[in-house]
Amino acid sequence: MQFIVIGHDLPDALPRRLEVRQKHIDLCNEMKAKGTMLYGVALVDDDGKMKGSMVVCDFPDEDALDAYLKEEPYITGKVWGKVEVLPCKVGPSFAK
Numbered sequence: 001m002q003f004i005v006i007g008h009d010l011p012d013a014l015p016r017r018l019e020v021r022q023k024h025i026d027l028c029n030e031m032k033a034k035g036t037m038l039y040g041v042a043l044v045d046d047d048g049k050m051k052g053s054m055v056v057c058d059f060p061d062e063d064a065l066d067a068y069l070k071e072e073p074y075i076t077g078k079v080w081g082k083v084e085v086l087p088c089k090v091g092p093s094f095a096k
Helices: 014-034 062-071
Strands: 002-009 037-044 050-058 080-088
Touching: 002 037, 014 037, 014 050, 050 080, 062 080
Parallel strands: none
Antiparallel strands: 002 050, 002 080, 037 050
């Protein structure tokens, strides 16, 4: 199952984002190697400042997605305030 995960930063998140950023990147790299992280981007405001993140993931089921969300450093580190999860289907041009 494929999902888009959109994490919206809390207004005061920048110091915490910087604190846990490497853990987030390390987890993304592990997931990419396993094939569960398909794509990720930083969301920025009109001034180019970070305001959130978006990842496209592929998990065998929702339980696996929930397990990822429980360990995501931007969630555990209180960077993301609101998290949206949308089921999706990656188009054939981008499919693994």
